[in-house]
Amino acid sequence: MQNQLNIAVMQSNLVWENPEQNKINFTQKIESISEPIDLIVLPEMFTTGFTMNAVEVAETMNGKTVSWMRRIASKNNTAIVGSVIILENNMFYNRLLFVHPNGTIEQYDKRHTFTLAGEHKTYSAGTNTLIVNYNGWKICPLICYDLRFPVWARNTKNYDVLIYVANWPKVRIDAWDTLLKARAIENMSYCVGVNRVGLDANNHEYSGHSAVYDVIGNRLDSIALGKEAIAIITLDKSHVETYRNKLGFLNDRDEFTLKQTQ
Template identity: 65%
Template sequence: MLNSETLNVTLIQSQLHWENAEENRRMFSEKINSISEETDLIILPEMFPTGFSMNASNLAEEINGTTLKWMISEAKKSNAAITGSVIVSEESNFYNRLFFVFPDGNYKIYDKKHTFTLAGEHKTYSKGTERLIVDYKGWKICPLVCYDLRFPVWARNTEDYDLLLYVANWPKKRTSAWDALLKARAIENMSYCIGVNRVGFDGNNHEYSGHSAVYDVLGEQISTKEYEIEFIETVSITKEHIAATRGHLKFLQDRDRFQLE
């Protein structure tokens, strides 16, 4: 896979059909097919096939289930990596599992570390234990999921990654926290930070306001779309910006060293 100094990243902010994986896959196929600009990476929300549901016993897919096969097919057709999270069953446990699918059909997985106790996610889903760093086109990417955003130690940039991204179902009532934390994660880790959230209402009548965005290494928002509507936006991020900023502001050299238990 060739290295790229520029990475074109497409955010898909969308409503979701509650607990209807087939309809959501159909909808996202249409949205992916409509992407008019050349792109390298397509980011979908958390639990994009179902919405943020605790009904895992009825909705969970097998390890190599229908949605993963769909993601592989869409990645190959679009010649772009695709990421988003899916409810998965493995060895009698349920996981909120992020797939990062490469254009050639290979993939990496990350199981959400911080399950959202306020919604009882910890009662249904097992938490992940390992962070994932993806090497894609010469970019080191750290993909995380929703509630992980509130825990800066888990996101700490100890590997000099280039891009931190979050897929989410983040409710409207805590939008200000979403905006602030995405910006903070970019600044403290001196990396691009992207958050992709959904809009609309779910089956529990929780409202989501989107606010999907791209922040640069200095915490400046470089995405431009309207916040609380469905949209598709492609944003170009560059290695030059990372190198120039880190070369001038050597803050990462002063970071604390620690190990998580």
């Protein structure tokens, strides 16, 4: 078990529907990190931007992006997480991949497809949450629009870290800021939100606002707004344990179950 977890938050612009260039850009950014890192967090659809043109840019689990993530994880002895467009069984998924340093992959398909943008017309929704056990930490990774649905993220499995990877537009960024902090407080967990910056081909502007909150809602980062940035944040397991033992709020949570397809 590892008491501290060093997370690299990659707030980046994305080249529209250009997986190869995006991988080159992220490789350069990752190579610029000189500190020891346990986990690299990339935005949602980090190889393409938030596109509905899945037919042209989707990959398979045997494709180049999955291979790239495995190489990055192995070379840097770190885990890496982000979402990509995956074609599987003739269906498209906005799929989050958590790649361990040894190459093991755990996956989560976005549950709440963004109907306002027609995501539900292109991508199949996932049905199960994911809890990753990594270096003694329990991590729950989710995707963008999932942030608006607290029941889906409710901490019934005692995870330590909640992660959201996103393409969250500037026009609704106040909701992003508010809900990230709320998820940390209500679940008594660290909450890490990684959003992109820049302008996409649909003329949607993204202002970043990536952030890391502790279990009582204190912000731990000082990531610049609207600019590309790499932030290294250290999470401490004793912080989670101390406040949960002291306050005991999770002991009073409501009991409920979600119907999930196995």
